[in-house]
Amino acid sequence: MKTKAAVAFGAGQPLKVMEVDLAEPQAGEVLVEIKATGICHTDAFTLSGDDPEGAFPAILGHEGAGIVRAVGEGVTSVTVGDHVIPLYTPECRECDFCLHPKTNLCQSIRETQGKGVMPDGTSRFSIDGKPLLHYMGCSTFANHTVLPEIAVAKIRKDAPFDKVCYIGCGVTTGVGAVAFDAKVEPGSNVVIFGLGGIGLNVIQGAKMVGADKIIGIDINPSKVELAKEYGMTDFINPKEVDDVVASIIDKTGGGADYSFECIGNVNTMRQALECCHKGWGESWIIGVAGAGQEISTRPFQLVTGRSWRGSAFGGARGRTDVPKIVDWYMEGKIRIDELITHTMPLEDINKAFDLMHEGKSIRSVVLF
Ligand code: NAD
Ligand code: AHE
Ligand code: ZN
Numbered sequence: 001m002k003t004k005a006a007v008a009f010g011a012g013q014p015l016k017v018m019e020v021d022l023a024e025p026q027a028g029e030v031l032v033e034i035k036a037t038g039i040c041h042t043d044a045f046t047l048s049g050d051d052p053e054g055a056f057p058a059i060l061g062h063e064g065a066g067i068v069r070a071v072g073e074g075v076t077s078v079t080v081g082d083h084v085i086p087l088y089t090p091e092c093r094e095c096d097f098c099l100h101p102k103t104n105l106c107q108s109i110r111e112t113q114g115k116g117v118m119p120d121g122t123s124r125f126s127i128d129g130k131p132l133l134h135y136m137g138c139s140t141f142a143n144h145t146v147l148p149e150i151a152v153a154k155i156r157k158d159a160p161f162d163k164v165c166y167i168g169c170g171v172t173t174g175v176g177a178v179a180f181d182a183k184v185e186p187g188s189n190v191v192i193f194g195l196g197g198i199g200l201n202v203i204q205g206a207k208m209v210g211a212d213k214i215i216g217i218d219i220n221p222s223k224v225e226l227a228k229e230y231g232m233t234d235f236i237n238p239k240e241v242d243d244v245v246a247s248i249i250d251k252t253g254g255g256a257d258y259s260f261e262c263i264g265n266v267n268t269m270r271q272a273l274e275c276c277h278k279g280w281g282e283s284w285i286i287g288v289a290g291a292g293q294e295i296s297t298r299p300f301q302l303v304t305g306r307s308w309r310g311s312a313f314g315g316a317r318g319r320t321d322v323p324k325i326v327d328w329y330m331e332g333k334i335r336i337d338e339l340i341t342h343t344m345p346l347e348d349i350n351k352a353f354d355l356m357h358e359g360k361s362i363r364s365v366v367l368f
Contacts, residue, residue: 004142006141011048012047020126022124025124028119031069032152034066034140037165037366038064042288044353046135055116061139062168064140065085068082083154087153088151089316091318092106106317113136140168150319155326156323166363173314175201175202176314190215190258194268196263206231226338230338254277260272261283261287262287269295273297281305339362342363346368351364352364
């Protein structure tokens with residue numbers, strides 16, 4: 001079939017909206033009509049050329065929601081007409097990782113996914129007979145896409161696509177990092193570096209689990225109002241203090257119980273670790289840093305009881321947890337609407353990247 005997609009032909013180039021060819025789903029795969037997709041900083045990161053796994057030409061996008069339109073042979077867990085959210089972290093429920101209680105990182109198709117192809121090693125997308133790569137196993141910047149059955153979460157049909165698409169990455173990553181990975185206890189002091197599409201969801205996750213102080217750090221003060229609405233109790237602009245780590249230690253009476261780095265900057269990762277409380281503070285890296293970047297600190301920071309951890313997709317097991325998070329939204333336990341600051345048709349998708357780089361949006365959503 002033909003479908004409309006925004007194609008990334010090379011690093012640093014604007015996406016080109018055009019008609020592409022899409023082959024039918026093979027065994028164990030499903031065809032999904034994407035109804036809405038968010039634009040996450042990770043899409044911009046890969047488009048910039050900083051992603052060691054970034055390969056072109058590709059159809060980016062990994063924060064979508066849509067409807068199953070066809071299923072390949074042997075598909076049993078979803079059927080035509082089901083509403084789904086694509087999962088860049090699938091859940092096969094069979095691999096060693098899925099069977100281990102301590103991780104959500106299903107590895108059953110990770111290798112081919114990282115190469116931009118389906119599990120059989122080929123692509124379903126092409127233009128003029130030349131293959132186009134998939135991205136993070138999702139490629140939601142296309143009106144239709146093909147995904148492995150294990151990489152879709154079936155969700156309730158009354159959930160609005162234009163909002164719950166964000167659960168495909170940002171909401172789950174932020175709220176999940178607090179609730180599923182760090183398991184933040186009520187009364188904890190939590191510090192969030194970066195008040196963007198991920199950081200604001202960490203804030204609402206921290207509020208949801210009953211954190212005490214929720215301290216936000218950002219160089220862009222325009223994020224403060226929404227952050228406060230979502231539960232931030234204190235704000236520090238690193239440009240306005242001499243030493244951001246000392247300021248946090250002072251505000252928390254000794255350091256953070258938990259910190260979350262939601263920027264992708266190795267310098268703020270170090271600050272996020274070093275602002276943690278001696279003896280027990282945990283720092284969770286969520287931000288994605290570019291090829292060649294490395295983190296450092298004095299080992300003494302760890303010897304004296306701080307821990308450095310990382311979180312992908314909020315520790316969520318997609319097929320199990322994503323439908324629950326959709327329920328949380330529908331029941332008013334978490335909010336999404338205010339975080340979607342811009343919507344646009346696919347033709348204007350490059351504006352979403354501009355708004356992100358200018359610091360003017362939280363989430364832009366493309367509506368098909
Ligand atoms: P975003 O652009 O919406 O937000 C980033 C925020 O960081 C902005 O508010 C910006 O002003 C702030 N910032 C930038 N430099 C700063 C600095 N030096 N000090 C303080 N604040 C600074 O991005 P996002 O969509 O929220 O994504 C954040 C990071 O999380 C990205 O690196 C993204 O790739 C990553 N991410 C990781 C996962 C995961 O599963 N681990 C999932 C989604 C996104
Ligand atoms: N491909 C990059 C790393 C990118 C990365 O860390 N991706 C996160 C999700 S970001 C979503 O917005 C992730 O889940 N990683 C786990 C995984 O298996 O990819 C690189 O450095 O190679
Ligand atoms: Zn993302």
